[in-house]
Amino acid sequence: MIVGALIDKGDTWILWAIIIVWATVSLFLEQKYQWASTISGAIIALVGAMILSNFKVIPTSSPVYDTVWDYVVPLSIPLLLFSSNIMKIWKESRRLLIIFFIASIGTMIGTLIAFISLNQWIPYLNNIGAMMTGSYIGGGVNFAALSSKLETPGDMVSATVVADNSVMALYFMLLIALPSLPIIKKYFKTDYETERSPKAQQSYWEPKKIQLLDIAFSIASAITLVAVSFKGAELIQQWVPKSNILLTIITSFFGDSYLLLTTLTLIVVAIWGDFFEKLAGASEIGTFLIYIFFVVIGVPASFATIITTAPLLFVFVIIILIFNLGLSLLIGKALKFKIEEILLASNATAGGPTTAAALAIGKGWTGLVGPILIIGTLGYVVGNYAGTLMYQLLSQMV
Template identity: 80%
Template sequence: MELGTIVAKDDIWVLWAIIIVWATVSLFLEQRYQWASTISGAIIALVGAMLLSNFKVIPTSSPVYDTVWDYVVPLSIPLLLFSSNILKIWKESRRLLFIFLIASVGTMIGTTVAFIILNHSVPYLSKLGAMMTGSYIGGGVNFAALSSKLEAPSDMISSTVVADNSVMALYFLLLIAIPSIPYIKKHFNTQYGGKDTSGSQQAFWQPKKIQLLDIAFSLAIAIAIVAVSFKFSEFIQHVVPQSNVWLVILVSFFGDFYLLLTTLTLVVVAIWGDFFEKLAGASEIGTFLIYIFFVVIGTPASFVTIIKTAPLLFIFVIIILIFNLGLSLMLGKLLKFNVEEILLASNATAGGPTTAAALAIGKGWTSLVGPILIIGTLGYVIGNYAGTLMYQWLSYLA
């Protein structure tokens, strides 16, 4: 039980009020004031939550945060994908897939280097490295699956989660800031550089004609898709036996909830493209849910807890992300990728497709939201296999 916070972890309504009000304030400041627009509402949302949790106003964990991860995040995915017809964005997705795979290789190299450096100082590091490989190629679902599979001690798992969440909060800030660095502006290709960035943001935030039926259809269809995806995923995992490697691969591919959710949404949008092109309001609702998510991902970033429980794991995670981002930037520049594509691919591996979409929205890279959601979700499929391979490799190195 977490002690010493003004708002208790089970004070549900107060926590919901704080999260939603702060997300709203972040959006308001971004659209009303130039200084807030410059640093982006995403940073305001995330840093505000970090300050509230570190100064003991709100707890670092709560069922409310779990609800955001379990319900708000899945709901935001179809809402944001309604404007993304896969037939129209395949060209962009293909480019992003390549840089995504480069970032994934960077994760594996970084995990190996971090393991070599810290293996004698941190117990069970081969298991933790495998878990972080799965997480930093796929996402939390891969981390959970590999944690259960490898049976690492619960206290080490908890310390790794704390280190991961804290470093990721800082990593998001770094990714948001990188496009403004003079060296990056000078030496990297950009799709949204100069005046185009603010223009695209203004266009994204411009008032649109939205009817009540638009909101009703958006929410109804999104919730229906989430429900069908969840039940179908549950059905496949219970019905299909996993008695051999091919069936395991089959279940991992067709039974993964997030992959099903994205695939089903994309199929529906491709079939009824004309309807979804006319549907207004889905992106706005999805964007607000993303800002709620931005607030929540800042709450676990307790630096005091990190210093007390997981300083070496803190370093371990940082090394992985350095190689992930470093290799992405180096090869991305060599292969003439835009800096936006490089940063989103790195974000998608490290934080998952939703955080990558949040970065795209927060920076005004609206044309890349759909493609990065598509590509980022594929990480859920390969994350478990990459993590398993990494465990075998690190066990050999040990």
């Protein structure tokens, strides 16, 4: 018998209070204590949420969590991009594009190896392999599209989602921790060697002069950009025909709400750069929203559910991520990529652009937030094609 959580998934205000208070506690601990600064507030937020969900204090799913994904995450993107230099972003994006495709190849190789290893024990693994290829190059939208397209049984889809969410929470913590490991510091280059030094931390958290109008303009601009982008993407999907490959590509790019939001924000910031540079508080608000997101992505990591329903899928997903990160580190090292570029590219493929941007903010890699959002959202387009190709390949091996 499955015992429900102490707090029901419909207790909206209680869940919001827990999420926001724990995000605040994570920030407070990171600012006040050296041990917490070393671990990072992101990990504290994640682990706290995992403990609460695994000990049945809060549910592993709720409309509140969906609200964070549907509204809080989109709103954080423009707030964090208002200080982006578009010329620098283009320069950095070209490098990230290369390592992004290397990580994508790692995903496909890992899926193939995992399929060969576990196919005889997991049903519909050709479907699941295709879904995870799409998801670990693009994101959740690719996972949903491919699961629907391939008509995968609902129970297998649910089990895969549970395995994916649980492993991704751990994987995200691994990516946060890797740059601090002595072996990584020894063999990989970085542009952010002082990101966790006391001086850098003090500079980042020190009070800044923020006026009421700064907050008003920041939130009003962000909400407007999200509204226009999401509605625009919806209209493009409805109105633009897919009668030829050019129109299909246009629809795939600009019909994606996150890609359109990122593009539109960068254009607006490029045109009215002086206005957005003078806005104080936008990045701070965006960072707090990202910490709320950190809490929510830790919630679904229910190890009890994994052990009872999908242990082999847990292994399947781990194998894919091992090859994704392993190939990224090996080739990234050979091509002299910086460790932050490698980890963000791997994160963007496995977790999507929003989690990659969250990692960049959490680690202080602010100059890479814009570039990884651009590259990560391009994965949405590639994901469905790669997933379909993987399905054709794996189906021949069944």
